[in-house]
Amino acid sequence: MESVKSQSYEVHLGQLAEAALKQHIAKINYSKVFVLVDENTKEHCLPSFKEMLNHPIDHIFEIKSGEEHKHIYTCLDLWKQLSNFDGDRKSLLINLGGGVITDMGGFVASTFKRGIDFINIPTTLLSMVDASIGGKTGVDLGALKNQIGVINQPQMVLVFPEFLKTLDPRQVTSGYAEMLKHGLIMDAEYWQNLKTDGNFTDASCIQRSIALKNEVVLEDPTEKGLRKILNFGHTLGHAIESYCLENPNKKTLLHGEAIAVGMILEGYLSHELKGLPKLSLLEIKDVFLQYFDLVEFDDNDIRAILQLLKYDKKNSHGDVNFVLLQSIGTAVTDVKVPVELFYKAFAYYRE
Structure with a gap:
């Protein structure tokens, strides 16, 4: 299945996604590789992702799932963790999750040290067909959707349709x-x-x-x-x-x-x-x-x-x-x- 070429990156699906990720990690000498998950993707998606990645992960950041946690206070905690685990401008953040993870993870990466690389791996159908394209990142302001954010492009987006089997209908x-x-x-x-x-x-x-x-x-x-x-x-x-x-x-x-x-x-x-x-x-x-x-x-x-x-x-x-x-x-x-x-x-x- 062909990849989709966006502005400065590509969206890869299935086997092409796995190959593209391994090639990218091997090519770029990242100082640190971090992964952002919530409790659901940690349980259902992270094990197979780690096996597929076959590369050391320096730290896994976990946040609570749900739109109610998509706010600046979660970002503050993530920025602190990135700093505490010696993240620098040559670090990579891999966002493994639905739209909350990719939106917020992209925003955190785009603003930490004035911008570090990030890769989005959407695990819900909504994030695959919507959040995977366009570079919109951000968080909610109270209950108001996506009021704070920037447009910034990931290094790539990797879509694995098999992750949909982990979702409720x-x-x-x-x-x-x-x-x-x-x-x-x-x-x-x-x-x-x-x-x-x-x-x-x-x-x-x-x-x-x-x-x-x-x-x-x-x-x-x-x-x-x-x-x-x-x-x-x-x-x-x-x-x-x-x-x-x-x-x-x-x-x-x-x-x-x-x-x-x-x-x-x-x-x-x-x-x-x-x-x-x-x-x-x-x-x-x-x-x-x-x-x-x-x-x-x-x-x-x-x-x-x-x-x-x-x-x-x-x-x-x-x-x-x-x-x-x-x-x-x-x-x-x-x-x-x-x-x-x-x-x-x-x-x-x-x-």
Whole structure:
């Protein structure tokens, strides 16, 4: 299976990934090799990774899993550990885990000693098809998603689809939401294949999602224009994810679960404002509700969620900018939405 070439690095899959890692480690004389894991990847992924790496690891840093630990205090602890274990500018940090690990590990590496090399090895479907491309690193500010961070590229990204066997089904389905998004925003044929085939953990599907995101990132690496389309479903989805994370009365949602809601809501906005056909809107809602449970929102929830929109990273000059669909496979950016339509979108979602 071919590797995907991004800006300054490549995404390698399967056997190519193992060969690329060994070649890179042999070529670069790193002073220290560190690995970042959480308790899940330490148990389920680290043993096979160490066997495959076949190179001394100077220290393994372990953090607690979950979005609630993706904050600056965890970074402070990791920076201290890197320093305590004699990390220097010629050290390497290997991030072995899901999006929290790769986002935060990339940020820690990018800022320690003003930047050390890092390699991302995503172990969840979500991180394979989303966080593996684009160089976005960072942490949350309280419950607000990814407010602090930098764009900085890894040395390489290594994707081993066999790690997906270690996940519970809910985590795998969460990643499916991002894959469906890739089809909705730029490849109608891919959307059709994904929603009908169901074999979305196949390596060829993972590679296709990586390649689609990479096309966008190569054209717009710093999100000045086209790259914004990757945020379809995320404006409301991130607000929903943050609200459920900080509200003890709501079930905490995985990222893919929250943006699945966001894509139905923003699909409705697309129908109202950009002419997305009614049949396409119904199709989008039907597909997502096949895989994701309906989430209950009352009027108080909706008002609180809408208040969080002001923190969205795409905002400019006080305006909330949305990515919407003209059709399945075609997205438009920087759309302003009248407030009353938000309530109609939630009503449509709850029907």
